[in-house]
Amino acid sequence: MTDLLDQGAAAIASAVRAGRTSARAVAEAAIARVEAKNKAITAIVDFDPAEARAAADAVDARRKQGFDGPILGVPYTVKDTTWVQGRRVTNGSLLWKDFRPPRDAIAVERLKAAGGVFLGMTNTPEMAAKGHTENKVYGPSRHPMNPAVTPGGSSGGAAAALAAGFTPIALGTDGGGSGRRPASHCGVIGLKTSAGAIPSPFGFGGAYGPLYGVTAPMGRSVADARVAFEVMAGPDRRDPHSVALLDVPPPSSPRIALSPRLGLNVAVDPDVMAAFDSAIARLRAAGWRIEEGDVAWPEGTSETAFSAVNQAASALLYGERHAKDKDLFGDNVAGLIERGRTVPGTDVVEAFRFADACARTVAQFFTEYDYLLTPTTACVSWPVEQVYPKVIENREVGPRGHAVFTPLFNLALVPGISIPCGSGRDGLPVGLQIVAPRLHDRPLLAMAQRAEAALA
Template sequence: MTDLGVHSTAREMVRAIASREITCSELMDLHLERIAERNPQLNAIVSLDEERARDGASEADRTPYDERGPLHGLPWAFKDTHDVAGWLTTYGSPLLRDNVPDRDELVVERIRKAGAVPIGKTNVPEFAAGSHTFNTVFGTTLNPVDPTRSAGGSSGGAACALAAGMVPLADGSDMGGSLRNPASFCGVVGLRPSRGRVPAWPSANQWEALGISGPLARNVGDLALLLSVIAGPDPRVPLALGDPGSAFAPPIAGSLKGLRVAVSPDLGGLIEVDAEVAAAVEAAGRTMAAAGSHVEADQPDLTLAEDTFRTLRAWVFQAGFKDLLADHPDEFKPSLADNIRAGEGLTGADVARAYEQLTAVGETARLFFERYDVLLLPTSQVPPFPADQEYPADINGRPMTTYLDWMRSAYLITVTGCPAISMPGATTRDGLPIGVQLVTAHGTDRRLLEVAAAYESLDFETRRGARR
């Protein structure tokens, strides 16, 4: 009899299956029981198909051992913006409520090839727009720590399901914080990899520079396991980085001793930050200093990143959704429709300027990381906000006039192209999770995982105590 449970690590689950301590079917039953217990309240997993899930687990039990991949037998709910052949994939939009793709996209293809067993999808905001997970197809995903609060987004269903023990690992995607914000809100680990690290296919625009898929996990070692599966080049994706996925496989170990760390709770005044979030970042800096890091207050100049992100995002959304919006003007949430329309007036000169600025911000980051190994800043500028709000109305009395304003701490980093990870850093006085964001130079994803693992190894109570 095994002591394995739904909150065991993914690596422990894989080892238990390989050593025959548990069957894939038994592991599936554990997770389906957990889903039945938690999902009716939290609404993290959608399009659940228990019969297909159990059939898939039975088939996994029959797979010869020499044909098993690194995720063999793990129950899996794919983000509902990732196409999965034969599974309902709605993108959180009523326009796609009956959409069943006939092929897997690349990140799904790799996860399924590694042996994961599909059970359903994870909930998303409409077309993954915004960092609060709600839509008119499935409703709102709630925070697993406090169900009156947001789980974040757009990978909110994924982060919630993971934190609640409904899945052992989760895939997501991130343009302006969609892996990092829900990780912060739900108390898990979320990585936005370096630009080009996790290739996307098929894609209408192989040169799009903002969005990328990535992993979510309950710990850094599990996150590295998933990154090792989804990372690596593909001949269909010309801008993919060349390192093989195996370069990121666990074990992951590192040290904070001697690291040059820049700490910035507000990016030099570019972002408004809740006081408890700022305190958590400052405490993390003190903790890293106590562990031997050389910590200074500093940040790169990301002034150009604001216009760059807003322009390129509007351009991408307008190109992707203008025809759908024209044909179905009443079938989009108003904030998304406004975002799409914001791209209508862009000129070639506007887009050219944004790409020049994208290059300049990347160069700023490169030079910054010649002086520092790590940048430490908030993941999200606020703790989880009430689930009945689309986004926070203000931070410290400063109005947030759009659904993007409160996400600057994430999307300004997006523009750098650098890898960024959200780690559980502290809790608020009310017990809500606060994530801290660690960033390293472009292409140094393995180094970032090592730093994150070293930070994770410090006792959480010690990290939280540093706030006092």
């Protein structure tokens, strides 16, 4: 059973479908792993084995009556930002420390309808607002390979739970790299879906607007992330931003661009760059034709160019509560609120216009190329006591210096995926990011599977 849990979603569903095992037996194996390993890493934060057993028993009972689904009996986790009816869902904030949502998010509805078994909620930084998973409700998550370092964030709990082998798939989110970067740090798969590919109208909402923050299927393999994606993707009348994937085949001779520093001369630690370069060399050896090509970013592009929106939104949503009770908030969100109180409206409009300029620029880039390859992060995981690394490649960097490779693709609305591509300092994982045009998620996943095989 333990082995089956490591063979992935398709193998589990197949075994349950054939009656070779039961959803309940799979759930017991997952529960045993959580009970053995979670305390050291705080990956899962809301955990009720009785509920997981009941969900698995219900799947088994329905299977006997003819029910089937693509993730039949497959356990999954949900990030603590996403509504699961009746569970404790805190958004990493004391504001919701006792909140139990009145309904499921559509993505969760679909995981349940596809035969999945909910295992638990995974940890997130406060309001998913930083790349380091720690909050005032549950404290920090830790890396399964080394509890002294962070799994990154904001889907840090989800990535750590995958790396620890609790489940084959996880539901994360990605508003600026939150799905891709922790996946990179933990050696698993994180897919930032195209804006609109997975409906998400029910939940906390947040600072980013409905297009930039998306549901992120995560997995222990690209195949697993792909199964989770297919279960959750597709338009729903309740979400006006949900749209259909484009019906395009993967290109037969893909035009692949390589942008090791994003065309912005960002700092990248040498160990990360060495692993990335080695991966590119292996892909070339496998026959990939890859040429250097940078996006011609708009003037003023940086990882902080969209900050005014987050700041003003934080002040709008939480300013009053913060004025009354500062202790409800961590330093990071408190800082956003403080800055947001005085941000002029013109700065907010400018940030949204910058986002659109990014999207148009990346779209233009993808008239020349089909895929873009970059590192996923600028450094490997860092000590759990630090919110962010202050020095990368001997250059001082700000709070988003480690995260430079991901957020511009959120603003561009396009899909991106992180797959493991080697290791750096202390054997910690390094990720390769592949980016594709908007709504080309399926060709991207096909390409990521090819890359995963070539790098294995």
